[in-house]
Amino acid sequence: MRRSMTTTLRVFRYGLDNFRRNAWLTTAATVVMTITLLIIIVTVFARFVFNDTIDQVRQKIDISVYLRDEDTPAQIQKFVGDLKNVPDVTSVEYISKSQARQVFETQNKTEFSNLQALAELGSDNPFPASLKVKTKDPNKLDNLNAAIAKNKSLLDPTTPTSYSGERKEAIDKIANVSQFSETAGLVAAAVFVVISIMIVFNTIRMAIFNRRDEIEMMKLIGAEKQFIRGPFIVEAALYGVLAAVISFILMYAVVLTRADSLGQYDIVVGNSVHFFQAWPAAILLAQMVVGMLIGVFSAQLAIRRYLKL
Amino acid sequence: MILLDRVTKIYGKEGTPALNRVSLHVEPKEFVILVGTSGAGKSSLLKILTREERPTSGKIVVGGIDYDTLKDRNIPLLRRKIGVVFQDFKLLPQRTVFENIAFALEIVGMTNREIRHTVPKVIELVGLTGKENKFPNELSGGEQQRVAIARAVVRQPKILIADEPTGNLDPKHSWDIVRLLEKINRYGTTVLLTTHNQDIVNKLKRRVITIDHGKVISDVAQGSYNQG
Numbered sequence: 001m002r003r004s005m006t007t008t009l010r011v012f013r014y015g016l017d018n019f020r021r022n023a024w025l026t027t028a029a030t031v032v033m034t035i036t037l038l039i040i041i042v043t044v045f046a047r048f049v050f051n052d053t054i055d056q057v058r059q060k061i062d063i064s065v066y067l068r069d070e071d072t073p074a075q076i077q078k079f080v081g082d083l084k085n086v087p088d089v090t091s092v093e094y095i096s097k098s099q100a101r102q103v104f105e106t107q108n109k110t111e112f113s114n115l116q117a118l119a120e121l122g123s124d125n126p127f128p129a130s131l132k133v134k135t136k137d138p139n140k141l142d143n144l145n146a147a148i149a150k151n152k153s154l155l156d157p158t159t160p161t162s163y164s165g166e167r168k169e170a171i172d173k174i175a176n177v178s179q180f181s182e183t184a185g186l187v188a189a190a191v192f193v194v195i196s197i198m199i200v201f202n203t204i205r206m207a208i209f210n211r212r213d214e215i216e217m218m219k220l221i222g223a224e225k226q227f228i229r230g231p232f233i234v235e236a237a238l239y240g241v242l243a244a245v246i247s248f249i250l251m252y253a254v255v256l257t258r259a260d261s262l263g264q265y266d267i268v269v270g271n272s273v274h275f276f277q278a279w280p281a282a283i284l285l286a287q288m289v290v291g292m293l294i295g296v297f298s299a300q301l302a303i304r305r306y307l308k309l
Numbered sequence: 310m311i312l313l314d315r316v317t318k319i320y321g322k323e324g325t326p327a328l329n330r331v332s333l334h335v336e337p338k339e340f341v342i343l344v345g346t347s348g349a350g351k352s353s354l355l356k357i358l359t360r361e362e363r364p365t366s367g368k369i370v371v372g373g374i375d376y377d378t379l380k381d382r383n384i385p386l387l388r389r390k391i392g393v394v395f396q397d398f399k400l401l402p403q404r405t406v407f408e409n410i411a412f413a414l415e416i417v418g419m420t421n422r423e424i425r426h427t428v429p430k431v432i433e434l435v436g437l438t439g440k441e442n443k444f445p446n447e448l449s450g451g452e453q454q455r456v457a458i459a460r461a462v463v464r465q466p467k468i469l470i471a472d473e474p475t476g477n478l479d480p481k482h483s484w485d486i487v488r489l490l491e492k493i494n495r496y497g498t499t500v501l502l503t504t505h506n507q508d509i510v511n512k513l514k515r516r517v518i519t520i521d522h523g524k525v526i527s528d529v530a531q532g533s534y535n536q537g
Contacts, residue, residue: 003418010415021403217399220359221460222388223416 011227015234018207025203026239032199033243033294034250036192037287041251043185048272050178063135065148066128066159069097076129079151083133086143093132100127128156193294200239200298204232208306215307225309232307236299240291248284252276310468310499311335311358316367318353318523327353328364329523335501337467340494342510343503344534345520351503354520355472358501359391360384372467389417392461392469392498396476398453400445400460406432407441410459417464427463435459435489451482455489462493469493471502475509483509507534 019026065083067076076094083092095103101118104127108114118126135144141163148161155161208215218228276283311334318328328350335341345351356362358371360379369376372390379387400409410431411424419427432438435455445453454474461469471490475483487502487509494500504510510517510533517532518525 002420006420007416007418010418213399214401217401218416220361220388220393221413221416221464222385224385225382227416 007227011230012234014231015238018211018231018235019238022203022207022210022235025206026235029196029200029203029236029239030242030246032192033196033239033291034246036189036196036294037243037247037291038250039185039192040189040290041247041283041287043182043189045251045272045276046181046185047178048275049269050181052269052271054178059134061134063133063141063144064095064162065131065133066156066161067130067154068156069128071129071154075154076131079154080131082147082151083131083144086135086147088135088137088140088143089133090136091132091134095130095132097125097127097129100130101125128159196294197298197301200236200295201302203239204236204299204302205306207232207235208302219309228309229303229307232303233296233299236295237292238295240293240295241288244284244287244291248280248287252280310337310339310372311501312368312370313354314368316354316357316364316369318350318357318362319365326365326523328357330367331520331523331525333518333525333528335499337499338494338497340491340500340513340515341502342513342515342517342532343501343520344505344510344517345503349520350523351520352472353523355393355470355501355503358468358470359393360387389464390467392464392466394454394457394461394469394471394474396473398445398450398457398477400453400456402445405442405444406437406448406456406459409445409456410463413460413463431459431463434462434492449482450478451485454478454482454486458486458489458493462498466498468499468501471500473503473505475504475506480508487513510534 065079067079071079080092080094083089104118105115108118133144135141148155215228313331313333315330315332316328317326317330319326331350331354343351343354353362357364357369360376364376371387374387374390401412404412407428410428414424414427429438429441432441435458437452437455437459440448440452445456448456454477458469458471458474469490474486474490478486483506490500490502491513514531516528516530517534519527519532
């Protein structure tokens, strides 16, 4: 037990020695792996940010269905019931004619010409009553549209159903950007993971080549295979650990301190920033695990190919 | 200690045998000199003994280990019973004398305390006391070979294989090394020495096995270089 512990510690020490001795190759492998981990973490961060932004915009979206003045409370009640039965619908709010007028007046407080035009109508209220419907996903409206179509006879023929036009477009735009950035991030991450694997593979291959006499000697004096391979695995894992630390520092120092400026563009960064600030150890650990996996996988490939024992 | 029974080694499919039905028996604590021209088959024989190569046919038993039943995972255990010294020393240049010798103990999991206790004794045995912290490039060829011998014997192997250990040394240092090998042999280690140095072979008056074209052509108890 004690001997195997001593041996394990020595494997780590030799790995650390190799890591130090191989300064130039180590630097190259670590830099590439740092870039890879940065791309991965930025992609994850961007995904959080875009999701939060979209969620927030979605919450503001509603669909207004305008009603005829002749509709009876019973008919409206039934219509509301039909809408509430649609799975995606989260809320249905009835806005009466007078409430609609009040909303108009509030929204046009500074638009005197509009208010004046309204005043000229006297007690006539031109605004139709409406139902304000909120859904989970404004892009999935088929069921809702079917429920509206079923009650077509209750709709105000002069005022078409409003889908908060601009906001929907904004959502589509954000969703597109989000989708694109996610895809681009994943592609870039995949490309850099492959580059990292190739660089680490090559670094370990060079290390095996540089230390062939040492390996030969270790074999002849009776070193176990794991004892000979172990230091190379440790060395490659260390690239991952070091790269994780560097990318973690860069991520926190650069991205998070500048994140607030993104807020100017209506991008919701708060939650993501809070998440990153609340779980630094977990994020660092996750990066280390990813870095070590890349390193160990690449080293295993190189060892299998070039370290004949 | 070493038993070879009709051992044949052929490289490639239909090559000339590097070893051709070689049979020999080395007793424990013997000092045996293996001679032969380059390409005679000495290196193949040593590589087969250290299990770097497998014979094409024949039986080998070393230190009670039958190579026919030796599993790959147990090869390191076999090699720990055999110390090997090379013509080119094979020292680790970035490690000191102490570290080079300690390395052989580190790989078998010996504790640092045991290493600190054992290594100085071996350094004293090979006559390098005071040079523990020197690096190989700070030592003469003879001293480097002493370090290599110390590394080979520090685990007290039953057999020491010295493959042309004097090949790169001047006569004085060569004899220093040979005397050291004799000393190790007196402590009970079986020594198998290969050399081209006629003077050493003739003056040692030890058992000499001559190999030529892969065959043992002579095996004389107190032989000389050209007896075959």
